[in-house]
Amino acid sequence: MSDALLQTSGLCKSFGALTVADNIEFRLEPGARHALIGPNGAGKTTFVNMLTGQLPPSAGRIEFAGEDVTRLGQAARVKRGLGRTFQINTLFGALSVLDNVALGVAERRGVGGRAWRAAGSHREVRDESLELLASLGLADDAASRTVDLPYGKQRLVEIALALGLRPKVLLLDEPAAGVPSTESQRVLDVLGRLPAGVAILIIEHDMELVFRFAQRITVLVRGQILCEGAPREIAADARVREVYLGDAHG
Amino acid sequence: MPLARGPAIGYGGSARLHPAELLPWAFAIAVYFLAPSYLPLGAYVLIIILFALSLDLILGYGGIVTLGHAAYFGFGAYVAGVFAVRVHGDPLLGLAVAAAASAAFGAATGAVVLRTRALALLMLTLALVSIVFEVANKWTEVTGGADGLNSVPVGQLLGAFRFDLFGKTAFLYCLAVLAAGWWLVRSLVHSPFGASLVGARENEARMHAIGAPVYARQLCAYTLAAALAGVAGALLTQTTQFVGLSVVSFELSGEILVMLVLGGVGRIYGAFVGPLVFIVARDYLAKQSPEYWVLGIGVLLILIVMFARGGILGLADGIAARWRRSRP
Numbered sequence: 001m002s003d004a005l006l007q008t009s010g011l012c013k014s015f016g017a018l019t020v021a022d023n024i025e026f027r028l029e030p031g032a033r034h035a036l037i038g039p040n041g042a043g044k045t046t047f048v049n050m051l052t053g054q055l056p057p058s059a060g061r062i063e064f065a066g067e068d069v070t071r072l073g074q075a076a077r078v079k080r081g082l083g084r085t086f087q088i089n090t091l092f093g094a095l096s097v098l099d100n101v102a103l104g105v106a107e108r109r110g111v112g113g114r115a116w117r118a119a120g121s122h123r124e125v126r127d128e129s130l131e132l133l134a135s136l137g138l139a140d141d142a143a144s145r146t147v148d149l150p151y152g153k154q155r156l157v158e159i160a161l162a163l164g165l166r167p168k169v170l171l172l173d174e175p176a177a178g179v180p181s182t183e184s185q186r187v188l189d190v191l192g193r194l195p196a197g198v199a200i201l202i203i204e205h206d207m208e209l210v211f212r213f214a215q216r217i218t219v220l221v222r223g224q225i226l227c228e229g230a231p232r233e234i235a236a237d238a239r240v241r242e243v244y245l246g247d248a249h250g
Numbered sequence: 251m252p253l254a255r256g257p258a259i260g261y262g263g264s265a266r267l268h269p270a271e272l273l274p275w276a277f278a279i280a281v282y283f284l285a286p287s288y289l290p291l292g293a294y295v296l297i298i299i300l301f302a303l304s305l306d307l308i309l310g311y312g313g314i315v316t317l318g319h320a321a322y323f324g325f326g327a328y329v330a331g332v333f334a335v336r337v338h339g340d341p342l343l344g345l346a347v348a349a350a351a352s353a354a355f356g357a358a359t360g361a362v363v364l365r366t367r368a369l370a371l372l373m374l375t376l377a378l379v380s381i382v383f384e385v386a387n388k389w390t391e392v393t394g395g396a397d398g399l400n401s402v403p404v405g406q407l408l409g410a411f412r413f414d415l416f417g418k419t420a421f422l423y424c425l426a427v428l429a430a431g432w433w434l435v436r437s438l439v440h441s442p443f444g445a446s447l448v449g450a451r452e453n454e455a456r457m458h459a460i461g462a463p464v465y466a467r468q469l470c471a472y473t474l475a476a477a478l479a480g481v482a483g484a485l486l487t488q489t490t491q492f493v494g495l496s497v498v499s500f501e502l503s504g505e506i507l508v509m510l511v512l513g514g515v516g517r518i519y520g521a522f523v524g525p526l527v528f529i530v531a532r533d534y535l536a537k538q539s540p541e542y543w544v545l546g547i548g549v550l551l552i553l554i555v556m557f558a559r560g561g562i563l564g565l566a567d568g569i570a571a572r573w574r575r576s577r578p
């Protein structure tokens with residue numbers, strides 16, 4: 001057995017003739033700050049969707065904390081400590097910011113299905129949710145309808161929802177995507193303050209952010225891992241410059 | 251205002267009873283004492299309110315748009331009728347049997363229906379109504395076929411209250427059962443369970459991503475809604491001492507949806523206002539001019555869908571909000 005927290009072997013995914021994941025061998029160590037980069041359409045989001053169980057892989061195997069979770073449903077993986085955020089806001093738009101976070105906190109605490117007492121009387125859920133929101137600078141927005149928030153704050157709610165699950169592994173799919181640069185600093189601050197014990201895999205296009213945040217980088221191109229290494233190695237890699245930077249900025 | 255919007259739902263709100271939520275009950279009691287000639291119609295309205303309320307649970311809160319809810323109403327109506335004819339005439343026992351049978355039927359069919367979404371779900375639920383209809387139609391020796399079951403025996407309520415000719419007992423019976431159903435739905439909707447139903451309605455993908463067992467929760471809600479619809483159907487059988495094919499018609503499935511949309515979806519009290527307005531208007535207008543009644547309902551629906559998505563209560567909300575804003 002390896003000591004990787006999350007590990008894939010021979011992971012493949014095809015949509016018809018299009019191969020989006022081609023024999024991916026990937027390891028995420030405990031407490032990692034790991035970035036997954038690659039040009040648009042490389043298959044990064046698809047990879048995350050397979051890790052969480054939203055998409056079944058065509059072939060291959062996913063292990064979480066030494067356990068084969070390839071056939072497990074999403075809820076079961078969340079229970080084991082796998083949390084994620086979405087590239088495109090996937091929030092409960094009509095609900096308050098507090099309710100967004102509280103829904104997740106309640107599930108984690110195992111009271112999400114309680115049917116008799118009013119939700120509002122579950123103080124422990126509300127207090128924990130408010131505390132979490134306050135730590136993200138969203139205390140004043142708790143009662144607001146989520147869709148009414150500016151986009152930058154919605155991105156923070158996106159992260160708050162995942163943090164409410166107290167995951168062991170956090171998969172962040174472009175957390176700062178679409179956030180105006182004036183507001184993106186707050187997202188960066190939040191990322192910097194994430195608990196050290198949580199292993200983080202971040203997908204990000206902003207290279208400045210990636211090189212500031214990540215201790216390890218994997219480059220994915222057309223469903224294949226092109227290379228993996230420390231930031232300095234990746235920055236110096238000629239193939240990465242050619243394929244990735246050429247694609248993104250050319 | 252809480253009457254119109256339903257009390258705050260979720261972890262930030264309180265589920266304390268607002269005085270306005272007592273209005274429907276005060277109104278019903280006023281009808282009982284002041285307008286005794288309306289009691290039979292009133293009992294019917296109460297039954298349909300319970301039916302609409304059960305639909306609101308899965309449609310308004312669960313976001314499950316079904317066209318087949320009459321299947322459970324009709325199922326409960328027939329179970330109550332057959333049980334009374336063949337086994338026992340005690341109304342409460344019949345009600346309990348109808349509730350249990352409808353719940354079982356709801357769980358079995360819901361397990362299949364809820365695997366699908368959108369158009370497929372609509373088609374499946376439509377098919378469900380037509381299957382129940384055909385069974386009721388063809389299984390003559392049990393259901394009475396096209397003639398239905400006449401003179402269904404109904405014993406005394408609690409062994410003490412006879413169902414009288416004026417419909418007094420029937421009205422109070424329906425009112426009490428509705429109150430119980432209302433309290434159940436209201437409690438559920440305000441609970442974490444209810445919040446998670448709304449979460450799945452708002453964003454199913456995220457519900458999965460936070461680890462909620464969406465399918466199981468929806469199936470629970472669906473089963474309970476089927477049981478409540480079955481209870482409503484059973485009430486109709488018991489209070490009219492008759493059950494016929496009209497309780498499992500496409501028409502009823504559509505009408506209950508129209509009534510709920512008319513009153514306002516996902517706010518509990520829309521299920522009270524919609525059927526009341528719809529049935530009273532139909533009772534009045536259908537006598538005047540039956541053909542214009544149908545036309546009128548069509549026009550009304552178009553207006554609601556185009557200009558008042560929240561139904562009558564949504565409209566009332568909007569007006570109240572504007573009024574508050576215009577005050578200095």
Ligand SMILES: Nc1ncnc2c1ncn2[C@@H]1O[C@H](COP(=O)(O)OP(=O)(O)OP(=O)(O)O)[C@@H](O)[C@H]1O
Nearest residue numbers: 015018020038039040041042043044045046047087
């Ligand atoms: N459900 C699907 N059905 C068919 N094709 C899909 C599906 N999901 C993704 N794809 C395709 O798979 C490829 C990889 O998509 P994916 O979203 O994983 O890329 P990505 O690396 O996240 O890109 P981006 O940087 O733009 O987010 C794309 O060509 C996309 O069009």
Ligand SMILES: [Mg+2]
Nearest residue numbers: 044045046087
């Ligand atoms: Mg992506």
